[in-house]
Amino acid sequence: MTFFARHKLIILYALGLGLALFLMKFLEYRLLVIDHAMEIYIGAIALIFTSLGIWLALKLSKPKVERIEVIKEIRVPAENFVFNEKEAERLGLSKREIEVLEFLAQGLSNQEIADKMFVSLNTIKTHTSNLFSKLDVKRRTAAVDEGRKLGLVR
Amino acid sequence: MTFFARHKLIILYALGLGLALFLMKFLEYRLLVIDHAMEIYIGAIALIFTSLGIWLALKLSKPKVERIEVIKEIRVPAENFVFNEKEAERLGLSKREIEVLEFLAQGLSNQEIADKMFVSLNTIKTHTSNLFSKLDVKRRTAAVDEGRKLGLVR
DNA sequence: CACGAATTCACCCGAAAGTATGAATGAAAA
């Protein structure tokens, strides 16, 4: 992006201002000839600069961004399950979290998962907790449901 | 809505304009005393009316809205799910228990299910409890897993 | 009507799950 393109509005504004001042100087000269035209002069200035201000505000005001989430259902055959690696990556799921999710889907308790993975109960709690925030859910059952929708578990 | 309230902005603008004109008349008088102050005079006018224009535009213009559609893909099994009525009958599941099982599969809490079914939390506890013994499981997650295996829930 | 099944709800109590916070370690990336 060039300097001109980046500062286009500012430059245009400066040019407009210069032009307006030139116009006013001209009008000022006319004042010497046509007396008692001060009101017209003031009116012209008011009009020009009000317009300029309006134009400037409309050009520079940032649009309000509205985010709309559209949920699109993709139908996949249920028999041949394929792990949705893109989703896992997008959500930033770690290996252990994915493992935990699989056990959750099997209906195991935290203690049972801890025993199967040879770690402590607290570790599983940490994993589930992180998993829940990444999947944006509050319960293990909801995590399984969401995980299934996203193709993360069978 | 009163006339004043309806045209508040216009009236305020008119008052502001009047005030500005008065100010300028005052400045015009000062011009007779302080010579060569025309540039300051013009600058003041430009500043005032540009500001006025900006303020007016921001007040009156409807906010620009920019829509960003985020498409979230959700995978759902393609095969048409058929409820395994034989299994339900064999296990002696009641209507309410099956309803509860569906909500369990969606990851809802007992309280949320209670709200959806317009009954108390205790009632849902009874249903889940009976459901668990009929499915021979000890946890809601296991109930969902078993229910899916038996074709009772999607 | 009487009977049983289903549904509803309540109370108590312990177990499990979940939250919040902090921290140590080791491996990979910058």
Next chain:
DNA sequence: TTTTCATTCATACTTTCGGGTGAATTCGTG
């Protein structure tokens, strides 16, 4: 080398779940 991140574990606390028990009500069927 410093930083980042995954993994591990801990303590303390709150919430939810599940088991056990009892009971009132509704509703269809014999």
